[in-house]
Amino acid sequence: QPVRLADYRPPEWLVDTVELDVCLHPTATSVRSKLTLRPNPEGQAGAPLVLDGDELAFVSFTLDGAPLDPSGYAVSPTALTIKNLPARPLVLEIETLLNPSANTKLMGLYRSGKSYCTQCEAEGFRRITYFPDRPDVLSIYTTRIEADVMEAPVLLGNGNPVESGPVAGTSRHYAVWHDPWPKPCYLFALVGGALDRIVEPFTTASGRTVELGIYVEPGKTDRASYAMDALKRSMRWDEETFGCEYDLDVFNIVAVADFNMGAMENKGLNIFNDKYILATPETATDVDYARIEGIIAHEYFHNWTGNRITCRDWFQLCLKEGLTVFRDQEFSSDERSRPVKRIDDVRVLKSHQFAEDSGPLAHSVRPDTYREINNFYTATVYEKGAEIIRMLKTLLGSQGFRAGMDLYFERHDGDAATVEDFLTCFSDATGADLRHFTRWYSQAGTPRVNVETRWDKTARTFALDISQQTLPTPGQPVKQTLTIPLVVGLLGPDGSELPLIRSDATSNERSSGILVLEGERACFTFADLPARPILSINRGFSAPIELRTDLSTEDLLFLARHDSDAFNRFDAAQTLAMGYLVATAAALREGKAPADPNALVAAVDSVLADHSLDAAFVAQALSLPSENDIAREIGHDVDPDAVAAARKGLRQVLGGRLAPALIAAYERLAIPEPYAPDAVSAGRRALKNGALDLLATARAGDGIARTVALYRTADNMTDRLAALTILTHAAPQEREAALEDFYARYHDDPLVVDKWLTLQALIAEPETLDRIRTLTRHPAFSMGNPNRVRSLIGAFAAVNPSQMHRPDGQAHAFVADTILVLDRSNPQLAARILGSFRSWRQLETVRRTSAENTLRRIAQADNLSSDVSDIVMRALG
Ligand code: ARG
């Protein structure tokens, strides 16, 4: 039953053109599809034609214009199979009937509010019509869409608009769209509805004019302007950075309220979860603005990395996703602050991907087998996939990397490619041997890299003994070594950067700041040093590894004060914090008093005092590793209550001891100015509100009173939500009134209500579970909308570990019941939430037993979807 990469065979039949005629109706949408097929010269001659379906209602079909004898074919909701076809070009016409209103899986053609929309990646097109639903069948699509004029005045398809008009004698109208670029069916999309739009022209580098449109629910156009601005910047950036120009006359984006993922890169017609489009200062936070910018860029960049060059099969998903995440990260780095973006990205990588990689759901960036492809849209495929591209760039240098990308676009435009195709472009363009590097794609697990330093005072040399090890992961008991590029620097006693002179290297590597570890261990020696240097290694997080060094507390404090690499300056303080938090959680469990965190306090103090630093960077330095990060670092026998208590205690100490500096920062930055979403302004707010958060947590410096005032006077959502968050967590006596006030202000705005739901889901108190139960019956909540479900239940399960893993198991039971209910309507969403159990094995025994029993109960439930059963089976191992 699992699909295996090793079993890949080219398609037997190719589809050159697809003509679709879709007559939209709420419960009876007819789809007529005309396919021109021909045998694939690379397939087996005489193979039957097997077209995929999923819950399809078959109406009729003809072959070359004539009906077929029933003995010649077999049809079911999941397949249309035709045997004994002549090996020559054929025309197949198929009619199916759909009920978009009943489509709660949000895959295929469904309704969001009153609109019609589609989601076809990965295997949703087969829910619209019978088709070879695989990414290596590329066709040219022409789509006619017809609908009631009142119900759906706007009709959108892929490619360019061709014609439109009324359907004579009816209340209906139609539009025809033609996409000249061959594409796999997962990139098909259509939209129909009463939507408003904003439109702006864009002139491409070669001087073509493109009409950019963003469609939103009526009355919401004023919230789409930031997305439009981000789109234009993305288009320009891709031209300038990668030479990629847009290739149609129009580019449309539609925001829908019901969407399983973030967004989708359908050719010329991106469809977005509306939370990643809609923003005004009053309704969206700085973080929302940054995400909108990143996701707009991501989907747009797919036009080349994903659409013009697509994937041969779904095992190659990282070919488009890892590369496109890398591209959107680079875009945001160029538009905002590079070090701050890197810190953000590494935080996400560690909290999602490292967690995935260290538990039962670990898989390689290119898996070699899957049961349900929907479950592989993961942090590993996306984020670790992007890290591999980043390492490739580090190893080849900017020019080598760009040469490889140029060759990739030139050689594979129009192809359904593989990871090997991609890497070959880089070795062909640069002469590099990437065979060892390729292991990153096939080996799961995060390598542990250990660094020991030796200072030889008489020889004035500094040696690094570096070794690597990757622990077994499911299905991969024996691990190989990986290519690990470590960017290094050496700091002198005054904090200056020392020249690197490697005595172990060949002449052209001698001054290179990149150490490449390929084997299990290696020694690198630096010579001619005036004094014992301080090592700064894995700068910019050059390799996605768990790093262990013998750097002392003093060394880390020194790096936190002086490292010229901003990422490592941040990371040194995080390492100090993590060490303290792990020790404190252990002490608390043994009833011992925590140690004094004076080194960390000093590190944060020196960052706070350095006014030359980017405010956003200082804000990052103030925020501690999350409870989940601390739990992962502890690794086994975790008591989430002890972790939460350790973290809260440290925040109180920081707030108390740094109060004067925090008050100064708050007052310096709390000057009224009109809201602007740019990175510098956002960074100032992040630091201001981060300082306030620590003060309020410590009940120092009038923190609570200042927060109450900020809540009342805020003129933007960033400040108001920051204040509400502080009050909710740090001032229980203010909490209910503030939450009530917030709901009264924003109850009409579902995306803001989502913030209100999440905030309550994250309260680290035993009453939270009851609060969530009550909220599931609140009029603002709906199990039918993925954003609502994720905001309440998803957030609780994923980021409130002390309550999710209550020792009495009641939260496990509640989340499991919710998953089982959800599985009947929206399996993809149910499976996502189930993923929050992925770290269950690291819990202490009472909680671990509860989690295991809960997973077993889910596994035994009747009629599980393939999505949920795949996750639960792998989670149990
Ligand atoms: N390709 C989309 C993106 O990353 C994600 C679509 C995921 N769809 C799914 N059914 N899992 O931009």
Ligand code: ZN
């Ligand atoms: Zn993507």
